[in-house]
Amino acid sequence: MLRYIVRRVLLMVPMLVGISLISFLVINMAPGGPIGIAADLNPKATAEYRERLKAYYGLDQPLHVRYGRWLGRMITLDFGDSFSPDGRQVSEKIKERIPVTLAINLLSMALIFFIAIPIGIYSAVRKDSWFDRISTVAVFTGFAVPTFWLALLLMILFGVKLGWLPISGLVSLEHASLGAAGKIWDRARHLILPVLLAGFGGLAGFSRYMRSNMLEVIRQDYIATAKAKGLPERKVVFRHAMRNALLPVITILGLSVPDLLGGSVIFETIFAIPGMGQLFYQGVMSRDYPLIMGILVIGAFLTLIGNLLADVGYALADPRIRTE
Amino acid sequence: MAKGREHSILLDFLRRLVRNRLAVAGGAVVLFFFVLSAFPHVFSRHDPNRIDVLKVLQPPSADHPLGTDELGRDVLARMVHGARISLKVGFVAVGIATAIGLLVGLVSGFYGGWIDAVLMRFVDIMLCFPTFFLILAVIAFLEPSIYNIMLVIGVTGWMGVSRLVRAETLSLKERDFVAAARAQGAGNARIIFRHILPNALAPVLVSATLGVAGAILTESALSFLGIGVQPPTPSWGNILTAGKDNIEFAWWLSVYPGLAILFTVLGYNLLGEGIRDAVDPRLRGR
Numbered sequence: 001m002l003r004y005i006v007r008r009v010l011l012m013v014p015m016l017v018g019i020s021l022i023s024f025l026v027i028n029m030a031p032g033g034p035i036g037i038a039a040d041l042n043p044k045a046t047a048e049y050r051e052r053l054k055a056y057y058g059l060d061q062p063l064h065v066r067y068g069r070w071l072g073r074m075i076t077l078d079f080g081d082s083f084s085p086d087g088r089q090v091s092e093k094i095k096e097r098i099p100v101t102l103a104i105n106l107l108s109m110a111l112i113f114f115i116a117i118p119i120g121i122y123s124a125v126r127k128d129s130w131f132d133r134i135s136t137v138a139v140f141t142g143f144a145v146p147t148f149w150l151a152l153l154l155m156i157l158f159g160v161k162l163g164w165l166p167i168s169g170l171v172s173l174e175h176a177s178l179g180a181a182g183k184i185w186d187r188a189r190h191l192i193l194p195v196l197l198a199g200f201g202g203l204a205g206f207s208r209y210m211r212s213n214m215l216e217v218i219r220q221d222y223i224a225t226a227k228a229k230g231l232p233e234r235k236v237v238f239r240h241a242m243r244n245a246l247l248p249v250i251t252i253l254g255l256s257v258p259d260l261l262g263g264s265v266i267f268e269t270i271f272a273i274p275g276m277g278q279l280f281y282q283g284v285m286s287r288d289y290p291l292i293m294g295i296l297v298i299g300a301f302l303t304l305i306g307n308l309l310a311d312v313g314y315a316l317a318d319p320r321i322r323t324e
Numbered sequence: 325m326a327k328g329r330e331h332s333i334l335l336d337f338l339r340r341l342v343r344n345r346l347a348v349a350g351g352a353v354v355l356f357f358f359v360l361s362a363f364p365h366v367f368s369r370h371d372p373n374r375i376d377v378l379k380v381l382q383p384p385s386a387d388h389p390l391g392t393d394e395l396g397r398d399v400l401a402r403m404v405h406g407a408r409i410s411l412k413v414g415f416v417a418v419g420i421a422t423a424i425g426l427l428v429g430l431v432s433g434f435y436g437g438w439i440d441a442v443l444m445r446f447v448d449i450m451l452c453f454p455t456f457f458l459i460l461a462v463i464a465f466l467e468p469s470i471y472n473i474m475l476v477i478g479v480t481g482w483m484g485v486s487r488l489v490r491a492e493t494l495s496l497k498e499r500d501f502v503a504a505a506r507a508q509g510a511g512n513a514r515i516i517f518r519h520i521l522p523n524a525l526a527p528v529l530v531s532a533t534l535g536v537a538g539a540i541l542t543e544s545a546l547s548f549l550g551i552g553v554q555p556p557t558p559s560w561g562n563i564l565t566a567g568k569d570n571i572e573f574a575w576w577l578s579v580y581p582g583l584a585i586l587f588t589v590l591g592y593n594l595l596g597e598g599i600r601d602a603v604d605p606r607l608r609g610r
Binding site for chain 2: 018019026146147257259261262263270280283284287300303304307
C-alpha cells in the first residue's frame with residue numbers, strides 16, 4: 001500500500017511541471033507579456049512598479065531561463081506581490097482565504113454524500129417506481145438549473161420575503177456580542193444557503209451516478225446468490241450491493257474538486273463570503289495579475305490533491321487495485 | 325445501394341428518436357428558442373434598448389408582460405433578443421471545442437506512440453485546471469466581449485471530446501474497412517477523414533448537444549458576474565445581474581431570465597440524451 005501511494009505521489013511531479021508550463025505560457029502568450037498586461041491594464045502600476053516587475057520576471061533573460069525561475073518560485077509558492085493597494089504577498093492572501101472555501105466545499109460534499117447516495121440507492125432498488133420517476137425528473141431539472149439563479153431565488157424567498165436566513169457574509173454584525181452557542185448558531189445560519197448551493201450541482205450528478213452503479217451491481221451473480229441464500233433485502237442492498245456500488249463514487253468525489261472550486265467563485269461572490277473564489281473574482285475584476293496566476297496554480301494543485309486522495313481512497317477501499 | 329442503406333440507418337435513428345417522448349419535448353424547446361431568436365420582433369414589439377425613466381422597475385403588466393428593468397426597458401424584449409446571444413455563444417463555443425477535440429482525438433488515436441502520449445498528457449494537465457478558473461484567468465487578459473467569451477469557452481472545453489474521439493479512433497482503426505481502404509492505397513489523411521471521422525461522429529454529436537447546454541450555462545454565469553456579455557447588449561445572464569441588484573424590489577428581473585436558461589439547458593440535455601439512446605440503444609439509462 002505504501003509503495004502504491006509513493007508511486008502515485010511521484011506521478012504528480014510531471015503533472016505539476018506541466019501545470020507550471022501551461023500557466024507560464026498563459027502569461028507569456030498574452031499580448032505584451034506580463035509587464036504589458038500588468039502596466040496597461042492596471043492603473044495603479046507606476047513606472048517604479050514596472051521596474052520591479054521587470055526585475056521580478058527577469059524579462060532580459062531568454063525564455064527557458066525565465067521558465068526555470070518561474071518554476072522555482074512556484075515550488076516555494078512565491079507568486080509575487082498583489083497589485084491591490086495593500087500590496088501583500090499573493091501566497092499570504094490565498095492562504096488566509098483557503099480554509100473558508102475548503103470548509104464550505106467539505107460541508108457540501110458531506111451534504112451530497114448523505115442526500116444523493118440514499119436517493120440513488122432507493123431509485124435503483126425501486127426502479128421505475130414513482131420515487132424513481134420523480135427523482136429522475138428532479139435530477140434532469142437539477143442539471144439545468146443555473147446555480148446563481150437558484151441562489152437569487154433562495155435569497156428572495158428566505159432572505160427577503162420570509163427573513164429567516166441572512167444573505168451575505170459569514171457572521172452577523174453583532175457576532176462578537178453573542179454567547180458561545182449564539183455564535184455557533186449565527187455561523188450555521190450564514191452557512192446554510194452557501195453550503196446548499198455549493199452542493200446543489202453535485203446532488204443531481206451523484207444521485208444519478210449512484211443509481212446507475214447500483215443498477216449495474218444488482219445484476220451481478222453474487223447479488224442473486226445472496227438473495228437465493230434467503231438474506232433479507234435490507235442486508236442484500238446494504239451489505240452486498242451498496243458497498244460495491246459506492247467504490248466508483250470515491251473517484252468521482254475526488255474528480256469533482258475542480259468543479260467545486262470553480263463553483264466557489266459564483267456562490268462566494270453572490271453571498272459575499274471571503275473565500276478563495278471571491279478573492280479570485282476580485283482579482284479578475286481589478287486585473288490583479290499575480291493573484292490570478294497564483295490562484296490558477298493553487299486551484300490546479302488542489303485538483304491534483306483531490307485526484308490523489310481519490311486514488312488512494314479507492315485503493316484503501318478496494319484491495320484489487322493495490323495488488324496490480 | 326450504399327446510398328439506400330445510409331438512408332435507412334438515418335430513418336431508423338429518427339424513428340427511435342421520435343419515439344422517445346422526453347427527447348421530442350427537448351427538441352421542441354430547442355426549436356422554440358430557435359424561432360424566438362430568429363424572429364425576435366414577432367414575440368415582443370418593444371425595443372430592447374429603449375430607456376424610459378418613467379417606467380423604471382415596473383412589475384409585469386399588460387403592456388410589459390414580464391415587467392421593466394432598472395432603466396425602464398422591457399424585460400420580455402430584452403429576453404427575446406438575449407436568446408439570440410445565448411444561442412450564438414453556445415453554438416460557436418461548442419463548434420470551436422468540437423473542432424479542436426476532433427482534431428486532437430483523431431491525431432492522437434490514429435498515430436499513437438509519442439504523439440498520443442504527449443497529446444493525452446496535455447489533456448490530463450488541462451483537466452487539472454478548474455475550467456471556470458481558467459476561463460476567468462484568460463478573460464482577465466482579454467476584453468470581455470461576446471467573441472472572446474465564445475473563444476474562451478471553446479478553447480477550455482475540448483478535452484472531453486478529444487478523449488471520446490481518441491477512444492473511438494483507437495477501435496475504428498483496427499477495423500477491416502480501414503485495412504481494406506489502406507490495401508487500396510488510401511493515404512492517412514483519406515483514411516482519417518473519410519473512413520474514421522464519419523464513424524466517430526455519433527458520440528461527438530451527443531457530446532456537442534450536451535455541450536451547448538453547458539456553454540449557455542457558462543455564458544450566463546459569466547454575464548451574471550459582469551465579465552461576459554456586456555450591457556447594453558442583452559443576455560439572460562446580465563438581466564439576472566440587475567435582478568440581484570434589485571433583489572428587494574423586483575423579483576421578475578430574477579425569475580424569468582433564469583427560467584429561460586433552465587428550459588433551454590433542459591431542452592438540449594433531453595435532446596442530447598435522446599440522441600444518445602437513439603444512436604446506441606445499449607447505452608440507455610446510462
